[in-house]
Amino acid sequence: MANQGRRWFEQRKEFVAHKRSEGGAEVPDLFTRCPACHEPLFNEVLAANGHVCTMCGHHLRIDATTRIKLLCDAGPLEVHDDHLLSVDPLHFVDSKPYGQRVAASRKKAGCNDAFLAVSSHIHQVPVEIGSFEFAFMGGSMGSVVGETITRLFERAAERERPAIVVSASGGARMQEGVLSLMQMAKTCAALARLQDRGLPYISVLTHPTTGGVAASFAMLGDIILAEPEALIGFAGPRVIEQTIGQQLPDDFQTSEYLLDHGMVDRIVRRGDMRDEIGILLRQFLGLPALPRAQRPANRASDDDPALREGTDAKLEGSSP
Amino acid sequence: MDIVLDFERPLLELHKRIAQLRALEGEDGVNLSASIEQLEAQALKLQERIFTRLSPWQRTQLSRHPKRPYTLDYVKDLCTEWLELHGDRAGHDDHALITGTARFQGRPVAILGHQKGRNTKENLDRNFGMARPEGYRKALRIMHLAERFSMPILCFIDTPGAFPGIDAEERGQAEAIARNILEMSRLTVPIFAVVIGEGGSGGALAIGVANRVVMMENSVYSVISPEGCAAILWRDRAEGPRAAEALKITAKDCLSLGVIDEVVPEPAGGAHRHPEQAIRTLGECLARHLEQLRELEPEEIRADRYDRFRKLGAFTQIQASA
Numbered sequence: 159m160a161n162q163g164r165r166w167f168e169q170r171k172e173f174v175a176h177k178r179s180e181g182g183a184e185v186p187d188l189f190t191r192c193p194a195c196h197e198p199l200f201n202e203v204l205a206a207n208g209h210v211c212t213m214c215g216h217h218l219r220i221d222a223t224t225r226i227k228l229l230c231d232a233g234p235l236e237v238h239d240d241h242l243l244s245v246d247p248l249h250f251v252d253s254k255p256y257g258q259r260v261a262a263s264r265k266k267a268g269c270n271d272a273f274l275a276v277s278s279h280i281h282q283v284p285v286e287i288g289s290f291e292f293a294f295m296g297g298s299m300g301s302v303v304g305e306t307i308t309r310l311f312e313r314a315a316e317r318e319r320p321a322i323v324v325s326a327s328g329g330a331r332m333q334e335g336v337l338s339l340m341q342m343a344k345t346c347a348a349l350a351r352l353q354d355r356g357l358p359y360i361s362v363l364t365h366p367t368t369g370g371v372a373a374s375f376a377m378l379g380d381i382i383l384a385e386p387e388a389l390i391g392f393a394g395p396r397v398i399e400q401t402i403g404q405q406l407p408d409d410f411q412t413s414e415y416l417l418d419h420g421m422v423d424r425i426v427r428r429g430d431m432r433d434e435i436g437i438l439l440r441q442f443l444g445l446p447a448l449p450r451a452q453r454p455a456n457r458a459s460d461d462d463p464a465l466r467e468g469t470d471a472k473l474e475g476s477s478p
Numbered sequence: 479m480d481i482v483l484d485f486e487r488p489l490l491e492l493h494k495r496i497a498q499l500r501a502l503e504g505e506d507g508v509n510l511s512a513s514i515e516q517l518e519a520q521a522l523k524l525q526e527r528i529f530t531r532l533s534p535w536q537r538t539q540l541s542r543h544p545k546r547p548y549t550l551d552y553v554k555d556l557c558t559e560w561l562e563l564h565g566d567r568a569g570h571d572d573h574a575l576i577t578g579t580a581r582f583q584g585r586p587v588a589i590l591g592h593q594k595g596r597n598t599k600e601n602l603d604r605n606f607g608m609a610r611p612e613g614y615r616k617a618l619r620i621m622h623l624a625e626r627f628s629m630p631i632l633c634f635i636d637t638p639g640a641f642p643g644i645d646a647e648e649r650g651q652a653e654a655i656a657r658n659i660l661e662m663s664r665l666t667v668p669i670f671a672v673v674i675g676e677g678g679s680g681g682a683l684a685i686g687v688a689n690r691v692v693m694m695e696n697s698v699y700s701v702i703s704p705e706g707c708a709a710i711l712w713r714d715r716a717e718g719p720r721a722a723e724a725l726k727i728t729a730k731d732c733l734s735l736g737v738i739d740e741v742v743p744e745p746a747g748g749a750h751r752h753p754e755q756a757i758r759t760l761g762e763c764l765a766r767h768l769e770q771l772r773e774l775e776p777e778e779i780r781a782d783r784y785d786r787f788r789k790l791g792a793f794t795q796i797q798a799s800a
Contacts, residue, residue, distance in 0.1 A: 247735060247792035248726045252711040270796070301791030308788070330679075330701045332710070335725045336737050339679060339701040340790040343687050346656065347663035347784050354664070370701070372652035373640075373680040378660055392652035392680070393642030397706070401642050411647060421650050 192216055208428045208458075217385050217428055219365065221267070222274035222289040223465055225324055227457040229287065229432045230278035235457070235465060238275040238313070239306045247301075248335045256333040259295065267293040271302040272327070275310045276465075278457075280322075281436025281448050286314035289324040290371075297327035299371055300334040304341025307375065311348035315355045320439050324362040325376040328394075329369015342374035349375050358442045360435055363390050363413070363422065381438055382422045383431065384413035390422075432456055483539050485528055489747070492521040525746055532696070535719035537728050538704055540696040541675045542638075545750035547757055549576060549591030549634040552674065555757045556764070557582050557589070565616060572613030574605040574641070575685075577620040579629065583765060588624035590617045590685050591634030594675070607676070608641035611654035614684050618658050625665050630768055633671040633685040638703060640681030655684040662687035663783060666776035670767055672742070672760060673697040673729075689783050690767045691737070693729035694756065695744040699737065700727040736790060739767075 189198040194216035204211070208228055209218040220228075226235075243260075250256040264270055272295060275288035288310050290297040299307075307323065314321040330338035352359060361379025365388035373392055376382075384390060391411035399406055409415045416422045426434050433453070440448060457465070482490055496517050503510045532540070540546075553560050557580035565571045576593045579586060592609060595601035624631045640651055662669065662685075671688035677699030693699060702710075707725060708717035726732075729741040742756075742763050749756035774782060 241796050243794050243796050245792050245794050248724065250724055252724070301793045305791050305793060332702055332707055332725070334701075334792070335735075336699055336701050336727065336732060337735055337791055339683055340737055340787060342656075342680065342683060343659055343663065343787045344790055346660040347687070347787055350660050350664045351784075368652075370680055373655040373684075374659060375656070377650070377653040377656045390652075391647050392640065392655070393647065398642045398644065398647070402644065404644075406644065410644070419648050419650070421653060 190218070193218065210428050215386070215427070217365070217387065219292060219326070221293060222269070222291040222324075224458075225289040226274060226276055226278070226287065226465065228428065229322075229324075229435065230276070230280055230285075230457050231282065231454040232457050232459070233279060233454065236277040237465065238277065239309055240270055240274070242302045242305060243270055244300055244302050244334070246333075247337055248333065250333040250335070252333075259333065263294045267291055269294060271306070272297045272299070273303040273306045275306050277313070277317075277319075279454075280432060281440055281453055283436065283439045283443065283445065284317070284319050285322055285439070286310050286317070286319050287322040287324075290326040292326040295331060297325075297371075298329065298331035298338075299327060299341050300331035300338050301341065303331075304338070304344050307341075307345045308348040311345065311352045311359075311375075314357060314359075315348075315352045318355065318357060320358045320360065320443070321349075321352055322360045322362065322435065323375060323379075324364060325367040325371050326364045327367060327369070327371040327376075329371055329373075339370065342370050345375050346378065349378060353380075358439065360438065362431065362435075364388050366390070368392065368394055377421070379423075380442075381424075383424050383426045383434065384416065384422045385428060385431070386413055386425050388413045390416050481544060483536070483543070485532075485536055486748075489521060489524050489528060492517060492524060496521065529746060529748070533719070534698070534722040534725075534728050534731075535704065537696050538698050538718075538722050540748055540750070541698045543675075543748070543750040544594075544596050545753070546675055546696075547749055547753040548596075549593050549636060549674065551753060552634060552757055552760065553578075553580060553589055553591070555754070556761045557587070558584075560589070563620060566612040567619060568612070568615065570610070570612030570616075572605075572610050572616060573603050574607050574637070575609040575613030575617055577616055579620075579623075582632070582768070586627075586629045588620050588629045588631045589634070590620060590631065592637040592681075592685075594636060605641060607637045608639060609637065609681060609684075610641050610643070610646045611649040611651050614640075614654040614658050617685055618654075618661055621658075621662065621665060624667055628667055630668040630670065630771070631665070631688075632764070633669065633688060635671060635673045635677050635682045635686055635699075636675035636697075637678045637681045638676050639678035640684065655680045658684040659687055663787070664780060665783075666780050668768060668771035668774070668779055669783065670764060670771070672764070673699050673738075674760075677727075678703060687783065687787065689771055689779060689786065690739050692740040692742050692763060692767075693732060693738050694742050694749060694760065695729055696748055697729060698722075698727040699729075699732050700725050735792075 192211040195214035197213040209220045246256045272291045361382045363384040367390045560580040562578040592607040594607035595604040669688035671691045673693040704718040704722035705715040707721040709715045732738045745752040745755040
């Protein structure tokens with residue numbers, strides 16, 4: 159039930175979003191307008207293409223559940239730490255109290271915080287993998303996200319599995335102040351232990367990856383893969399412009415710019431991401447190559463009871 | 479040029495009057511000691527009233543005061559044989575973050591610290607204490623040096639933040655900070671960090687993953703500058719004082735959040751009025767912590783640091799549904 163509600167809500171959200179951008183012009187909700195080329199795209203076709211525009215190749219934003227479905231093998235899957243909940247250590251109030259902001263985000267994004275961690279497989283390699291949920295307060299990292307990622311690295315070390323983190327985050331969560339900053343140290347220390355065990359960690363950068371997330375585990379992958387045209391950097395472009403009082407180059411802080419400057423290993427289109435990760439992992443672990451024909455399907459075609467159950471439990475459990 | 483903060487003004491006026499009376503007494507030989515004593519008592523009271531009730535914003539202003547002792551002031555007073563070591567061995571030397579070796583109480587130590595300038599010329603050279611990637615990479619080089627030769631590392635944090643500029647991004651500011659944080663977590667020599675002024679976000683943490691982290695009483699440590707936070711939340715940098723309050727950035731707040739281990743008291747009136755005294759107090763604190771850390775084996779030191787950061791954060795759990 160909860161899952162259905164969520165799906166409906168998201169479709170409605172997208173529909174409303176482009177209705178606004180078109181100045182009120184009616185677009186039937188079977189379509190989504192590509193934010194880059196403005197072509198209307200069949201939702202079904204768009205989903206089948208991993209939410210990449212079939213006209214211009216623009217990578218539309220996807221939620222953490224969709225991300226996991228696209229990357230992981232169909233089959234068993236275990237959701238972790240989705241019962242962790244933010245508290246309000248600073249009693250932070252801006253236009254509304256932080257507690258209310260979290261409650262609103264839980265409702266909107268259909269999850270308890272901005273990170274989804276699971277155990278699954280990619281190309282039959284058992285992995286500990288997680289993805290940011292940008293819809294939850296801009297994917298910002300507070301104590302819950304920091305703890306979930308730390309546990310992901312610790313679990314990977316303990317189970318002797320590779321770790322993969324897909325980032326989409328504006329950075330540290332202001333509302334938890336200096337405790338958010340400390341999550342950078344906590345996650346990186348756990349990552350160091352994983353590295354010391356000789357296990358690979360692949361960092362996937364998607365739009366946007368900035369601030370405290372960029373300046374911690376996101377830029378520390380043994381391999382760093384970036385989706386095309388993602389914004390990646392330490393300081394936000396506006397802050398830089400204000401500081402130096404100059405116009406920024408057009409492609410500044412894009413994936414392509416980072417590749418040019420030696421900061422990422424590869425730019426990988428969304429449709430190729432799963433295969434590239436699988437190939438790299440099997441190479442690093444000394445496993446035999448998996449011919450294309452033998453590669454398992456991803457979870458996208460699945461109804462995916464494992465992920466849905468996770469979500470249902472989460473939402474039921476979270477109702478006050 | 480003496481920079482006077484608004485809330486200090488009444489106190490400084492009083493001090494000025496006392497000085498005038500003293501001068502008068504000397505010149506004319508009249509006895510004004512009664513008046514002077516009275517004024518001094520008044521000044522003491524006023525000082526206590528002002529400095530025990532400093533708002534987070536006032537502390538932010540103090541933390542940025544150009545008369546506060548900076549890294550080099552601490553190092554030169556507390557250490558002997560200070561030799562600054564330069565360069566990241568990849569083409570750059572960052573003057574906003576200084577590194578070197580010295581002796582503290584006769585024992586060798588490695589030192590890293592942000593360095594601000596006291597005037598425009600110095601600040602252009604020091605980039606206002608905002609380091610670029612090369613600064614963090616130089617710091618990492620010195621940390622590895624310290625690890626090889628078993629020298630404790632002392633870190634002096636005093637930065638508005640890592641420099642947000644095109645060149646810094648181009649050379650991988652995010653990666654440089656991240657790398658330092660990770661590498662610091664795995665060192666087996668004792669690391670002691672102190673926030674002496676501004677503890678500005680990732681730029682501070684990049685030399686802040688220590689076994690012991692302390693803050694000077696009037697320093698601040700924050701995930702974002704109050705002005706930056708205000709610009710995002712209220713679209714107005716002038717709301718800085720409000721953001722300073724909300725962000726809980728004072729030494730006392732950081733202590734209660736578990737982020738730091740100790741608040742180092744500053745002399746009455748602030749470190750900028752009596753720098754030598756502030757430096758001495760920090761020296762005592764540093765000696766005590768280094769003594770404790772010296773008891774630990776290398777692996778224990780690493781584990782101690784891991785546990786210290788591992789427990790930071792605040793969250794709760796909801797009951798999983800049956």
